[in-house]
Amino acid sequence: MDKDVDELEMPDERGRPARADARRNVDALLRAAMDVFAELGVDAPMRTIAARAGVGVGTLYRHFPQRSDLIKAIIRREVDGCVEAAATLVATREPGEALASWMQRLADFVATKRGLGPALHSGDPAYQALPDYVHGQLTPALRSLLDAAASAGSIRADVDAGELLFAGLRLAMPASEGDTGQARRMIALLVDGLRYGADAPDKAKPR
Amino acid sequence: MDKDVDELEMPDERGRPARADARRNVDALLRAAMDVFAELGVDAPMRTIAARAGVGVGTLYRHFPQRSDLIKAIIRREVDGCVEAAATLVATREPGEALASWMQRLADFVATKRGLGPALHSGDPAYQALPDYVHGQLTPALRSLLDAAASAGSIRADVDAGELLFAGLRLAMPASEGDTGQARRMIALLVDGLRYGADAPDKAKPR
DNA sequence: CCAAAAGCGGAACCCTCGTCCATTTGTCGC
DNA sequence: GCGACAAATGGACGAGGGTTCCGCTTTTGG
Secondary structure: OOOOOOOOOOOOOOOOOOOHHHHHHHHHHHHHHHHHHHHHOOOOOHHHHHHHHOOOHHHHHHHOOOHHHHHHHHHHHHHHHHHHHHHHHHHHOOHHHHHHHHHHHHHHHHHHOOOHHHHHHOOOHHHOHHHHHHHHHHHHHHHHHHHHHHHOOOOOOOOOHHHHHHHHHHHHOOOOOOOHHHHHHHHHHHHHHHHHOOOOOOOOOOO | OOOOOOOOOOOOOOOOOOOHHHHHHHHHHHHHHHHHHHHHOOOOOHHHHHHHHOOOHHHHHHHOOOHHHHHHHHHHHHHHHHHHHHHHHHHHOOHHHHHHHHHHHHHHHHHHOOOHHHHHHOOOHHHOHHHHHHHHHHHHHHHHHHHHHHHOOOOOOOOOHHHHHHHHHHHHOOOOOOOHHHHHHHHHHHHHHHHHOOOOOOOOOOO
C-alpha cells in the first residue's frame, strides 16, 4: 500500500533532472488514478482523479495529456511483468505447458484491471496508444512461446502470435465483476484448439 | 435502402393502435440511428440522430429512453436471424459442421455492426439491456447446436452454451475496421478446441 | 538572497446529456 | 365536417465532464 510507484526519475527528454514537486505530483496522480479507476472504471472524470491526488486539473493534463497516457503508465509494469514471465516459462517448462500457463497469466492480468479490457478494445481513437503498446510488448513474448511449442510439435504451426494475443485479450475480458473462471476456461479451450491439429509427440491425429 | 423497417405496428401495451405520426417518427429514428451508428459508432450524440431523423431530441427520448433501447431495436432482427439460422442448421447439417457454421455467422453479425461489440462488452450499466437480450435469445439457440454436436460425439460435452456464446461474441469483435478474417480464424480455433477432447468423430459416447 | 524557469491550479469555455413543458397534431365521437 | 381531448412534438434549460489558458507560486542554480 505504501510501496513506491517507481520509475519516477523522469530525466525529461532534454537533460534536466526534473523538479521535485513535479515528481511528487506524478506519483500522487498515479496512485489516485489507480484507486479511482478501480472504483469507477477507466472513464472516471479527470477532475475526480486530480482531486483525489490533491492537485488541480491543469497539473493532471500537464503530466498526462491523454487519458490513455495515464492508463498506459499504470499498466506498463503489468505488461512488463508478462514479458518477463514469458522468458522464464519458455526456459523452464515443457513448451506446450509454458504456452498454456502464459495465456492464463495474460487472462489474470486483463481480468484484474476493471474496465481495462473494454478500453483496450473500444476502438476509440483516444485509446489507440494502449493496444499499440500492449501488442508491441506482448506479441514478441508470445511468439517465443508459440515457436517453442510449435517446434516441439505440441501445437499446430499455422497460428500467428499477434492474432492469438488478440484472441487471448478478448477472451480475458471478464463476463462479470471478478469472474476469472469463465475467462480461464475459454482460454484453455482456445489453447486446446491449438493442439487439435498438432503433429504431436505422443498423440498424433492430423485432419 | 427504401425497404421498410417493419415491426412498426406498436399496438402499445394497452390496446390502442398508436398514432400515425408516432409510427412515422419511430421509423425515421431507426433509419437515422442505423446511419449515424454506422458512421460515428454507437456513442454518437443523440442530437445528431434526432437531427438526421428530422425530429427533436424530446421525441427521440420519448420513444427510446435509453440509448440501449435504440440499439436493441436495431439489432433485434439480426439476433432473430441468428436464432432462425440455428434451427435451420441443426436440421440440415452434420452437427459439428452446423456448430462451426453458426459460430461463423455469429462472428459476421457482430463484426458488421461497428461499435456494437465494444458496447456489448463495455460493462457500462447503460448498456446492460443489450447483453441481457442478446444472451437470452442466442444461448438457447447455441445450446441446441451444442447438444446435437455433443450427442454425435463430434465435440466434447463439458462446455456450457452461455460461456461459449460469450467467448464467440468476444472473439468476433474485429481487430480493425472490416477485418473479419482474423475473427473468423480465431473462432475456428476455438471450435477446434471443442473437438480436441471429443470421444469420437461419428459415434455417440456420453460420459 | 535573487531572478529565471518550471510547475501549479482552477476559472472559463465548449459540448453533450436528459428533462420538462408549452404548443401542435392526430383521432374519435357526434 | 367539426370540436375536444389526449398523445406527441421539439427545443430551451440546468447539470456535469473535457480541455485550455494564463496569472501566481515554488524550485533551483548562481
